[in-house]
Amino acid sequence: MYRYAQHCPVARAAEVLAEPWTVLVLRELLRGGERRSDIAAGVPGMSVSLLTRRLRTLVGHGLVEEVPGRGEKKYRLTEAGRAIGPVVDELGRWGQHWLAPPALADLNADLLLRDICVQMADRLPDRPLTVEVKITDAPSAGRWWLLLAPTDAVVQDTAPAWLPDVRLVCTLSGLAGVWSGKQRFSDAVREQTVVFAGPSDAVRSLVTCIGVDRYVDVVREPV
Template identity: 45%
Template sequence: MRYEQHCPIALAAEVVGEPWTLLIIRELLHGSTTLTDVARGVPSMSGGLLTKRLRKLETAGLVTLQPPERPRSAELTEAGRELSAVVETLGAWGARWLPPPRHGDLDPALLLRDIARGIDRSALPANAVAVHFRFAESPGPRWWWLVLSRTVAAPTVHDPRLPQAMRIDCTLGALARSGSVTRTGWKRCGRRPS
């Protein structure tokens, strides 16, 4: 969309204001590099639209796309990384002023992925452990695990058969509400895509 205004806000909105674009930037800011990993963070977005948005971000100088090798990857440029403050501020604003997500809007995979991204892996044990989540009500699988070690912090629906550090029984809504808004803004990022 073109606003045809000289205003820097209008010019910036032409680049980052399209649907999905800020969520793609959020994924790249949180360490996703391959298009497959970015797509996991925006599961309702088609692959074609993801590629189209990334090409537009590349043209605007916010992203560098690597040649189409397997797996294809993208990296934020300095200009793209400077959007970190914008994304964090927008997340904090949304957490403060927007209503909490409805039960049907919560996605356990996205919520646990966002929580895992905010974990300081250097504080974790060298040998992997698991945190078992059992959700009282969930639109998807009710049993989830976070696999945690210094090299990994990732959710899975498959029992990793690791020592269990703890088990958490709760609802998705309770888990989403329990976190404070942090640098990663996970409290509001676990919504199911609409």
């Protein structure tokens, strides 16, 4: 850990929080991740050894605690760790408002779909909804399936045993654009960077479920 050796609380907090990946680890914990594998799924470029070191540092400073139990280690935020939530949220809002949109090279289809599902907790469908997603410019024209239910949302790269209710074909930048609030779904559909196939009520339900990133402060019109 880098030491600024200053009395200033900003400097002291930066010693703990400003190391690479630390804020993203906290973001995953704030989203409800507990198992190390759950946290790792949200930081795919981070090595297991570095994740272990960052968790150990956060435990040592009282922001995180290990959950007693057998099997895979679990972690949860302490009161001090939960108090970081508004700071992380404000950092996200600042980045959304002031920084340029991410370059295509910075977009990751797996991570984008995972983020969408993680943030669906308050807008899940009233009945199960299965969505086949084809991202045309992802490696190997990747396909994913979203399994949406009143209780949770899961993304997987293997087809379920039943047919999807909706098929979504899109470009990675098209889906990222509507998710980040940079473009309306209606405009993306008109430009055919996002194409839906399925009953209109199921499509509307999907659009509602997707919503926008929590850091977007502009309300979009529905399709």
